[in-house]
Amino acid sequence: MIRTFAGALAALALSAGVATAEFPERELLGVVMWGAGGATDTVARAINPAAEAALGKPIVVLNKSGGAGAISTAYVNAAPGDGYTFLYGAENPQLHPVMGVGKLDYSNFYPVNILGRGVAVVVVPEGSKYKTFGELMDDIKANPGSVKMGSTGPGGLPSTVSALISNSAPFDVIAIPFDGEGPGLTAMLGGEVDFMPSGLSAAAEQIKAGKMRALAVVNDAPVDTLPGVPAVTETLPGMASYLPWGPFYGVFVKKDTPDDVKAKLVAAFATAAESAEFQTLMANRGNVMMNISGEEAETFLVKWQQVTAWALQDTGGAKVSPESLGIPRP
The missing domain is CATH 3.40.190.150 (Bordetella uptake gene, domain 1)
Incomplete structure (x- = not known):
């Protein structure tokens, strides 16, 4: 009986130690x-x-x-x-x-x-006629169904950005799907599409190399990693309600x-x-x-x-x- 009682006390002491142990122990x-x-x-x-x-x-x-x-x-x-x-x-x-x-x-x-x-950007080839995001949006509005956009299919980053933009302005474009942002950006540089929304991480090296130009960052303010590139809300203030994204x-x-x-x-x-x-x-x-x-x-x-x-x-x-x-x- 004494041994049993002593054992119970030991078990209680052990459980109390576990309960009060400092996290993390292991x-x-x-x-x-x-x-x-x-x-x-x-x-x-x-x-x-x-x-x-x-x-x-x-x-x-x-x-x-x-x-x-x-x-x-x-x-x-x-x-x-x-x-x-x-x-x-x-x-x-x-x-x-x-x-x-x-x-x-x-x-x-x-x-x-x-x-x-991550931050999305809207990019064009360096030689594109679009010098600003506003110019791109004006052309899309004036020529619905004519401007070609690189995409990765429904649910991808480009289609999501496209949906956010379309909730704020006319955005009737032709979405051309590619197997990922990398192939889409390569196709854009080859002239297959006019522009593409992309993750900055996917486009950064080409932007640094001067092969493509960022027209806007899909953010409610400019970002330090792309000095001089305006936020999309400068052209489309209505997008602010969906950002940051x-x-x-x-x-x-x-x-x-x-x-x-x-x-x-x-x-x-x-x-x-x-x-x-x-x-x-x-x-x-x-x-x-x-x-x-x-x-x-x-x-x-x-x-x-x-x-x-x-x-x-x-x-x-x-x-x-x-x-x-x-x-x-x-």
């Missing part, structure tokens, strides 16, 4: 949504060392691609909500319900940090993770995002730093989902109506 697992070498993986591995230093424990990085991010999202969602397994994710889960991929989106998770986002990168844990654990992760990644090495990488890739968490990040995620889901619906890319999912039109 290594963590950061699950990357996409494969090695991709944009999300690059961002994750760039911030990982600074996050390890801030947390004082190693973070094992695991690439778990598949299902446009659905496999990694489900994997983290199935893990214990203790903060030791988190997601290095991109924007894709916000579209999984509307694309019929799955039911999980970021409303099931807590945004530890939205690290940054762009592919994004973030860190997410299960929503039921304890608040004190969330707070430690938030503090660690906020510090990591301020590291000079990470900020340099983001700038070199044409990304805009955000470094936001909690309610501010959730507001961004909700607006991003509304804007993009309805852009997909309007361009025929949605498999499920956003309205049926309770996603209001922005």
